[in-house]
Amino acid sequence: MTAPLLSSRLANKTLKESQETARCSLCLNSFTSPKILPCFHTYCLNCIREYTESNAHNQKFACPLCAFECVIPPGGVNELQTNFYIKAAQTKSSVAANSPCQICDDGSRAEKNCLECEQNLCQNCSRSHLKMKSSRDHHLVSLTERSHAGEGQVTSKSFCEKHKGDELSFYCRKCSIPICLRCKVTTHEQHTSEDLSDVAAEIRVLLTDMLKGAQNVLPKFHGHLNDVTFYSDHLEKERDKLKAEIVEQTMKLHETIDDLSRKMSEDVDDEFCVEMARLGTRRDMISDKTTSFSTQLHSANQVVCFGSDADIAWNRDNLAEQLQNMASMRTPADMIRLRMDFVPSTSMDSPSFSELIGALKKIRDPTDVKVEEYSSFSVDNSFKAVSSVCPTDEGTAWIALGWTADLHLFYRQGIKIKAHVVSRTIDFIARDAENHLIMSSNEQKMVGKPGPGFNLDSFASFPGYHPRGITVTQDGDILICLAQSAAFQDYRASHKNKVVRLSDNGKVLMEYGADGKLFMYPLRVAANVNGDICVSDSRKQSVVIVKASGELKTEYSGSPADEQREQKTVFDPRGITCDARGHIFVADGASHSIHMLEHTGMFLGKLVTEANGLYGPYSVAIDKEDFLWVGCRDANVKVYKLNWS
Known part of the structure; x- marks a missing residue:
């Protein structure tokens, strides 16, 4: 029963x-x-x-x-x-x-x-209502x-299933169930039984103690939320304080160092922008868990404190198990924090302008992430390269394979949902600010959005250029890699390959590297949380990071050489993506690995390597639930779950 x-x-x-x-x-x-x-x-x-x-x-x-x-x-x-x-x-x-x-x-x-x-x-x-057969078990509120x-x-009232008209008023110790009077003198005559109210009171005492243990967990969640709020306020105050110190010091120096002061202030904003993005991600995670636990605890309290004798007796084991799980639930790990200090110069005799201002000292606790392979599947039976993976918000992703007109939709578990044949060959897939698909066709030299029947309607065309990678910024602008040759092997020194920024209606807002000096062959592009534009340049064999203003920030040319090697291996950057914490992930086809970088371009480590079964990574993308999708050269896709401390 x-x-x-x-x-x-x-x-x-x-x-x-x-x-x-x-x-x-x-x-x-x-x-x-x-x-x-x-x-x-x-x-x-x-x-x-x-x-x-x-x-x-x-x-x-x-x-x-x-x-x-x-x-x-x-x-x-x-x-x-x-x-x-x-x-x-x-x-x-x-x-x-x-x-x-x-x-x-x-x-x-x-x-x-x-x-x-x-x-x-x-x-x-x-x-009378509670005496009628049809309504005797109804609930009446005073x-x-x-x-x-x-x-x-x-x-x-609770009634016996065997003796429909008899109320449950006893508890059989041997069978651990509530029983009625007729059950007591018949089926359970030789069993030890007690009044149901006495047994329920005994169980309530046990569950009340367990409830107190579960209640002790909720303040810990609130404590973590308070810590996030306090740290957020602290970050804003420290940011203002650091910028004020920088400005005060630079006011004492010559106008020629104003540009260095501006750059240093931007570095402060850049660090705090990334840190606030990481903080927001953590706040959302803790808030969701706190709400879930709070509502769970509230309902548990009602059942334990106000449940009927029969309810308590029936559900003793389930209640005890749930409350024990709640009491032992793990709360989030301590927060990784950023510490920055401005150290003003004490001498006006420094040989360089930058030393006249001072220096920013940044200390951030090491990033700890555990990578778990979630799934591995083949898009089809071919050995074509997965040129693009575009995750959605529903745990699925659109996949382009082998620069064909085929478009595939898969669950992250590897289950294929559907496929479409587009009117153009597809190089890259992205989603615009309204979550509509936008695709580049390297062969047809156009960027389009699928219309009726998944025909690719032209969104933007670039005469003389082949569009490659696409990404959408937090402001809804669209960034597109443009190259004057279809493949990077055909690059010429005279080519002026670039990245363009478009509005959501296709208007060109800005061009990056139009003079041909910034990039050689921009293949894929990603927008970071701080507005940086991260470009994988397959001809230059480096990742080029450019500020939204167009100023070069840094270049990354592969991980440092191993101590036991005389020189580092070749770096072959292909797919690139950024997460909500400001990290940059790069697919390296040469070492069969995924590089993880800081937003500054600093190498943090290789998340997945050939030793983990990864071969020929070409495309990479991360969804909002921290699942990393990696498309490989043999039509395979691997999905990894990133678990951050």
Whole structure:
């Protein structure tokens, strides 16, 4: 027999709900037909029905907030347990004072409301309601009585499945189940039994202690959120303080060093911009976990404190397991912090202008990331190169293969969803600010967006140039690599290859490297969180990082040489992407690895190498959930999960 999860007697709880628990986490509106899951999270019936239609597998689904695995009842989500606590609170707030009984005609004042029938009942009608066979197990909320916390009392009865009319009032110690009086004197006559209320009181004591252990975790989450807020304020103050010190010092120097002062101030802003982006990512992660845990703890508290004797007895093991898991839940690791200091010059006799101002000292704790291979799959049976991977926000990615007109959509697990034949051969795929696909066709010398039938409608054309890589900035501008030859092997010194910035309507806003001095063959481009433009130059064999203003920031030409080698290996940069923390990831076809760089271009390490089974990486992309997609030269795609400390 399946026992209900939720209390049949809800009391001692204020009607004033917190924002997290008064609204459905899926639709963000007040609950409609609230259903509670075994993990204590509650959702509207329609919301959880729509969610399971898209996410259930083998009659199971993961809770949207905590990912706890739940089983769909045989009759569907309609049979999930109703959260009578929330229904009672909604009823109390909606029923007018001194409402009349809706059953009898003598004008008696309503004392209770049936949550199933949604009718107001006087005292006599409510007694009759609980005696009728069709409604004896309904839940009645008191409209007049209030507990010390201000909420009306809710009552209901639990009946024996074998003896339908007998109420459960005893507990069999041997069988660990609630039983009725007839069960006690028949089937369980030789078993030790006790009053259900006594056993429930005993279980409540045990679960209350466990509940206290779970409650101790929530302040830790709040502490981490407070730490993030304090650190955010501290960063802003330190940024202003550092810039003020820089300006004060440079005011004492000659006008010829103003340009150096400007560059140093931009470096400060650049560091803090990246740090704030990392902080925002961490804040969102902790906030989501805190909300999930808070609502879970709230529902657990209601079940333990206000559940009926039968509910408590039925769900003892499940409640104990959930509360133990909650009490032992790991909170986030300590935050990686940036420390910067400005050291003013103490001498005016320095040989260079830069030394006259001073120096910025930056210290950041080492980046710790664990890489786990999530999936590996082939796009088709060919050995063509995966030229582009474009993740979406739904855990899928569009894939271009072998510079053909074929476009493939895959789940990150490697399951193919569909394929389209585009009207042009495809070199690279990106998404614009409105999440519409935008593609470059190296062969047809155009950039387009798919229209009806996935025909590629021209968005921008560049006579004399072959468009290659594309990316979209945080402002919605579009960056496109342009080369005067279709392949980097055909590059000539006279070529003036460049990167252009377009508005969302195709207007050219700026050109980078139009004089031919900045790039040799810009193949792929990525926009970093601080506005930097990161370009993989396959002919130059380096990654060129340019500020949004067009000023060269730095170049990266491969990882430092190993101590046991006389010189470093060849660097063959192909695909390039940036994450929300400012890191740069580069696919190196020569060493069969993925390089990870700081936003400054400093080498941090190789995330994945040939030793991990990676061969011929050509394209790389990262989605919003920190899954790194790597397209290889043999039609294979590998997906890695990046777990940051």
